[in-house]
Amino acid sequence: MVQEEQDFNKMWSDLGMDVAAHNSLLDAVGQMYETVFLTQKNRPKSTTYLDNFANNLHSGRIREMVDARKDGKTKKIIGSFCLYVPEEIVIAAGGIEVGLCAGANWNTDEAERYIPRNTCPLIKGFMGFKLGRVCPYIESADLVVGENTCDGKKKAYEQFSKMKPMYVMDVPHVRNNNTKEIWRQEIYRFAEKMEDETGQEITLESLSRAIKLVNDKRRALQRLSMTRAADPAPISGLDSLLTIQAAFMDDSARLTQAINALAAECEERAATGVGVKPHGAKRVLYTGTPMAVPNWKLFNIIEKCGGVVVGEECCTGSRYYKDLVPEDGKTVEEMLDAIADRYLNIHCAIFTPNQDRRDDVISMAHRLHVNGVIDCSLQFCTLYDMESFSMEEAVQKAGIPYMHISTDYSTEDEGQLKTRVEAFLEMI
DSSP: OHHHHHHTHHHHHHTTOOHHHHHHHHHHHHHHHHHHTTTOSSOOGGGHHHHHHHHTTTTHHHHHHHHHHHHTSSSOEEEESSTTSOHHHHHHTTOEEEEOOOSSOOSHHHHTTTSOTTSOHHHHHHHHHHHHTOOHHHHHOSEEEEEOSSHHHHHHHHHHTTTSOEEEEOOOSSOSHHHHHHHHHHHHHHHHHHHHHHSOOOOHHHHHHHHHHHHHHHHHHHHHHHHTTSSSOSSOHHHHHHHHHHHTTSOHHHHHHHHHHHHHHHHHHHHHTOOSSOTTOOEEEEEESOOOTTOOHHHHHHHHTTOEEEEEESTTTHHHHSOOOOSOOSSHHHHHHHHHHHHHTOOOTTSSSOHHHHHHHHHHHHHTTOSEEEEEEETTOHHHHHHHHHHHHHHHHTTOOEEEEEEOSSSTTHHHHHHHHHHHHHHO
């Protein structure tokens, strides 16, 4: 891995990155990956693709995107932090949408010169990565698209926009006929912005192809998710989480093929009783804040304690793939309306009221035969902390054991979390 990093130093330097600091980050993440992922027992053979993806995350994939832009195959690289930014529209306009680095502490002291100390780790993460110039996805992006999903992000983007060109989408926090129309207009404005940015018109053909491309990726993820209802579970929560993290960064067509191959293997494993944990291992449903690369801490703790995560109701989970965009639109306007409707149906904690999210958790818990639900919020994430009270009430009323956790990206609370998770698994 070290030799590969050296081969990409010039590319990282050309992107304006701090290469020495970036190499230190890669070393730390590489060691973490080996400890977390490569120590797992009885992984599906198809997870080799995920290992290759992780190994090339900051190297081969970046070169692929940068070369595509240079050769004119891709007009622009568009960075984003959230599910509410429709990748179909970016692709239809000739761009590549990629998720941006926000899953680890980096340059925290510098970040706190621009945002308060009591800000959630995800926001501090993307600010620290930018200030430290260690994320090639941020540095290679021609435009970063944000969204006003929470007050912290909304105000942080004002600071971030001083360092990187930004466009911010206005996401409604209430669902009704008025906000549905407002959101549709926001989608139209975003489409216009993408056309202006890339210089390429969104046509009936390009948008139809983009919708099909992204739907195929979501269908593959749905297929993989269905195999996790088996006992024993054919794939770990860690590897399942990594497939969603890859969905934000990897080439869509290539990843879809890989996930379908992984799903086919997991279907065979489920049929023959082969799993990553013994039959009867405690089955956990995760819900809460998203887990950006390389935030694998909680899943690693749960599964090293003998449990298995069999589902994720979060933005790096079922919210990404559970709904498709209808493919029968006859005009660009019809397809944009369908995209708007699909994305407004993402059950994020920003919405009030938000009974749909609680219903999703309970439905998934029954479908996946879980023994308990772990609801996790990143520290200082008011939205998910507040929703934990109504989530606990709903889940326990459904007769399902529940635990709420608040944590950050550091390793300081791992011992405490391990003790709590072990106790929860024993109790359920």
